[in-house]
Amino acid sequence: MKYAFWPGCVSKGACPELYDSMILTSAKLGIELEEMYDGNCTGAGVISEHEPELADVLNARNFAIAQKMGLDLVNICSTCQGVQSMVQEKLDRDEEHRAKINAQLAEEGLEYKPGLVIKNFMWVLVEDYGLDKLKEKVVRQLDGLRCGPFYGCYILRPSRILGMEEHPERDNYLEQIIEAVGATAVDYEGKDKCCGFPILTNNRKNSLTQAGTHIASAKDQGADCLVTPCPLCHLNLDAQQPSAAEVIQRELGVPIIHLPQLLGLAIGIDPKLLRMNRHVVGTQAVLDKVLATVEA
Amino acid sequence: MKVNLNVKRFDPESDGSTRFQQYDIDMPENSTVLDALIHVREYVDATLALRCSCRSAICGSCAMRVDHRARLACKTKVTDIVSDEGQEITIEPMGNMPVIKDLITDMEVHWSKVRQVVPYLRPTGPPPEREYIVSNEAMLDVAGAVNCIQCGACVSDCPVLEIDKSFIAPAALAKAYRFTGDPRDGTKKERLEMLSNVEGGIWDCTRCNMCVEVCPKDVRPMDRIMQLREQAVAAGVKTNTGVRHGTSFANSVRRLGRLDEMRLFPESVGMFAVPRLLKELPGAFRMLWSKRLMMWTHAIPFAHKPIPGIKHVRRIYDQARSEKKEHSK
Ligand code: SF4
Ligand code: SF4
Ligand code: FES
Numbered sequence: 001m002k003y004a005f006w007p008g009c010v011s012k013g014a015c016p017e018l019y020d021s022m023i024l025t026s027a028k029l030g031i032e033l034e035e036m037y038d039g040n041c042t043g044a045g046v047i048s049e050h051e052p053e054l055a056d057v058l059n060a061r062n063f064a065i066a067q068k069m070g071l072d073l074v075n076i077c078s079t080c081q082g083v084q085s086m087v088q089e090k091l092d093r094d095e096e097h098r099a100k101i102n103a104q105l106a107e108e109g110l111e112y113k114p115g116l117v118i119k120n121f122m123w124v125l126v127e128d129y130g131l132d133k134l135k136e137k138v139v140r141q142l143d144g145l146r147c148g149p150f151y152g153c154y155i156l157r158p159s160r161i162l163g164m165e166e167h168p169e170r171d172n173y174l175e176q177i178i179e180a181v182g183a184t185a186v187d188y189e190g191k192d193k194c195c196g197f198p199i200l201t202n203n204r205k206n207s208l209t210q211a212g213t214h215i216a217s218a219k220d221q222g223a224d225c226l227v228t229p230c231p232l233c234h235l236n237l238d239a240q241q242p243s244a245a246e247v248i249q250r251e252l253g254v255p256i257i258h259l260p261q262l263l264g265l266a267i268g269i270d271p272k273l274l275r276m277n278r279h280v281v282g283t284q285a286v287l288d289k290v291l292a293t294v295e296a
Numbered sequence: 297m298k299v300n301l302n303v304k305r306f307d308p309e310s311d312g313s314t315r316f317q318q319y320d321i322d323m324p325e326n327s328t329v330l331d332a333l334i335h336v337r338e339y340v341d342a343t344l345a346l347r348c349s350c351r352s353a354i355c356g357s358c359a360m361r362v363d364h365r366a367r368l369a370c371k372t373k374v375t376d377i378v379s380d381e382g383q384e385i386t387i388e389p390m391g392n393m394p395v396i397k398d399l400i401t402d403m404e405v406h407w408s409k410v411r412q413v414v415p416y417l418r419p420t421g422p423p424p425e426r427e428y429i430v431s432n433e434a435m436l437d438v439a440g441a442v443n444c445i446q447c448g449a450c451v452s453d454c455p456v457l458e459i460d461k462s463f464i465a466p467a468a469l470a471k472a473y474r475f476t477g478d479p480r481d482g483t484k485k486e487r488l489e490m491l492s493n494v495e496g497g498i499w500d501c502t503r504c505n506m507c508v509e510v511c512p513k514d515v516r517p518m519d520r521i522m523q524l525r526e527q528a529v530a531a532g533v534k535t536n537t538g539v540r541h542g543t544s545f546a547n548s549v550r551r552l553g554r555l556d557e558m559r560l561f562p563e564s565v566g567m568f569a570v571p572r573l574l575k576e577l578p579g580a581f582r583m584l585w586s587k588r589l590m591m592w593t594h595a596i597p598f599a600h601k602p603i604p605g606i607k608h609v610r611r612i613y614d615q616a617r618s619e620k621k622e623h624s625k
Binding site: 009010012013014037038039040041043044045046047049050051053054057058061082104107108153154156157158159193194196197198199201202203206207209210213239240242243278279280 | 455456459460499500501502503504505506508509522525526529541542543545546548549553554555556579582583586603604605608609611612613615616617619620
């Protein structure tokens with residue numbers, strides 16, 4: 001199993017723990033990654049908001065790079081997935097548009113041809129790798145760890161461009177993965193809602209109220225932590241959590257775990273190497289539970 | 297087939313509490329959720345209150361939450377929701393509005409927002425001798441928004457409205473676009489200024505796609521909101537953090553080929569918004585420290601290394617922008 005790996009900007013910037021844990025976890029699972037060092041930002045939906053055409057070319061450039069490598073593309077960000085699926089849908093459907101975009105890529109010797117497979121790591125795990133195989137790799141059953149899934153908007157909506165017809169359970173994969181590694185998936189109100197990150201700069205109060213409310217609702221349902229495939233959600237849920245707690249006037253202290261970190265813990269990677277110590281909200285409570293499981 | 301409904305009930309004349317009631321009925325295979333509910337009301341429990349009229353997804357009166365999502369009950373088949381016979385279907389009234397009884401909500405929340413966006417044309421200048429003439433193209437652009445049947449589904453499920461009652465919310469903002477996009481309206485700039493600067497305006501949408509997902513008429517309210525933002529930027533309504541955020545984001549990608557999220561914040565709130573920046577400082581330091589990120593790389597612009605193919609990214613940018621300029625001429 002080998003993929004063209006698009007790490008996204010955040011895993012190479014503000015969330016280095018995501019990048020490191022992804023590299024280690026994939027290697028141990030036997031998933032080969034060839035990083036797209038020359039890929040560019042997808043625009044996270046912000047560029048397409050103001051300059052849609054530009055966003056299309058930028059994303060087509062990434063697709064063409066993956067195709068040149070001859071591999072399916074894997075990303076580790078709900079937002080990247082959403083933007084990539086959206087642009088791809090347009091390019092695959094509209095030949096004229098595609099020709100126009102390709103004309104701009106030609107100078108670099110690139111061309112996008114319809115049909116590239118683009119998958120978030122979460123989809124890869126369930127659809128390509130398989131939960132049974134994953135279960136075999138688990139050396140540290142995460143029994144007793146209660147995880148609230150937090151998807152991130154763009155990997156769920158709009159469902160029509162996200163392959164939900166072909167894979168109707170894509171809105172439930174996070175729960176399936178959590179259960180596959182022995183942990184318990186906690187059901188709570190906010191799991192498919194918005195973390196609020198996109199309006200953090202514009203309306204801090206609303207942004208943090210959303211983050212805080214979802215964390216609180218998971219906590220009320222007894223979650224020890226949240227697990228997310230989206231680093232942008234992670235920024236608002238983890239790095240901003242102390243501020244969110246202030247805004248909603250509640251104590252929170254709920255660790256936010258990146259999906260590859262959760263897997264890494266289960267397949268026996270040293271928590272330090274997964275950089276579990278590099279979170280704003282300390283993850284010790286999670287580690288205590290997980291390591292206790294090992295001894296028991 | 298067997299249909300098991302779990303319906304949220306509320307009777308204003310009782311003690312004000314809500315409860316769920318189970319109805320197990322037999323319905324033809326191709327029934328809609330509305331058919332099932334009407335069957336309950338006619339033959340099982342006449343006290344069940346619901347609202348409907350056209351039964352064919354036209355009037356917009358039967359929106360309710362089916363399986364935790366706002367939908368038109370008359371457009372949703374039972375088999376769209378359950379795969380196995382006998383599986384339970386949860387039915388609740390819409391969210392974000394007070395419940396009058398059972399599945400009937402008070403939609404004043406929605407109507408007040410529609411009034412807020414001044415939902416009628418305001419032509420300026422002397423009226424034409426005969427009728428106003430508009431091009432087909434111009435109307436095609438607003439046609440998507442005109443398709444709205446005011447069912448309120450998007451209002452029900454908008455997560456920003458859940459936490460901020462001032463948010464104008466998706467349906468009314470789509471309605472606003474219907475007028476800013478109409479060449480007969482003479483108050484476009486005024487409208488855009490209001491929509492940008494008012495509390496709960498276009499920049500408060502988080503782009504979560506919920507309204508796009510639930511809308512039964514493919515109005516895609518969020519896309520209209522993005523169009524409103526684009527119009528606001530084009531019209532020179534520029535005082536807003538949202539606008540700066542977009543510019544800063546795009547510039548970062550042009551400079552590096554990727555996003556420098558650390559610089560995004562100060563550039564978005566404005567480099568000179570000192571009180572606001574000071575308020576954010578503890579948060580920023582908290583993050584830099586706990587992640588042991590190199591503070592200096594974020595303090596000095598250009599310290600991040602651009603991607604190898606940066607010259608192509610810049611070329612793509614400049615080409616797209618010059619085309620845009622040509623276009624707007
Ligand atoms: S996209 Fe914006 S308007 Fe639509 S539901 Fe989400 S926050 Fe509300
Ligand atoms: S935009 Fe769609 S969901 Fe919202 S009120 Fe109109 S028809 Fe209903
Ligand atoms: S009854 Fe008219 S839209 Fe459903």
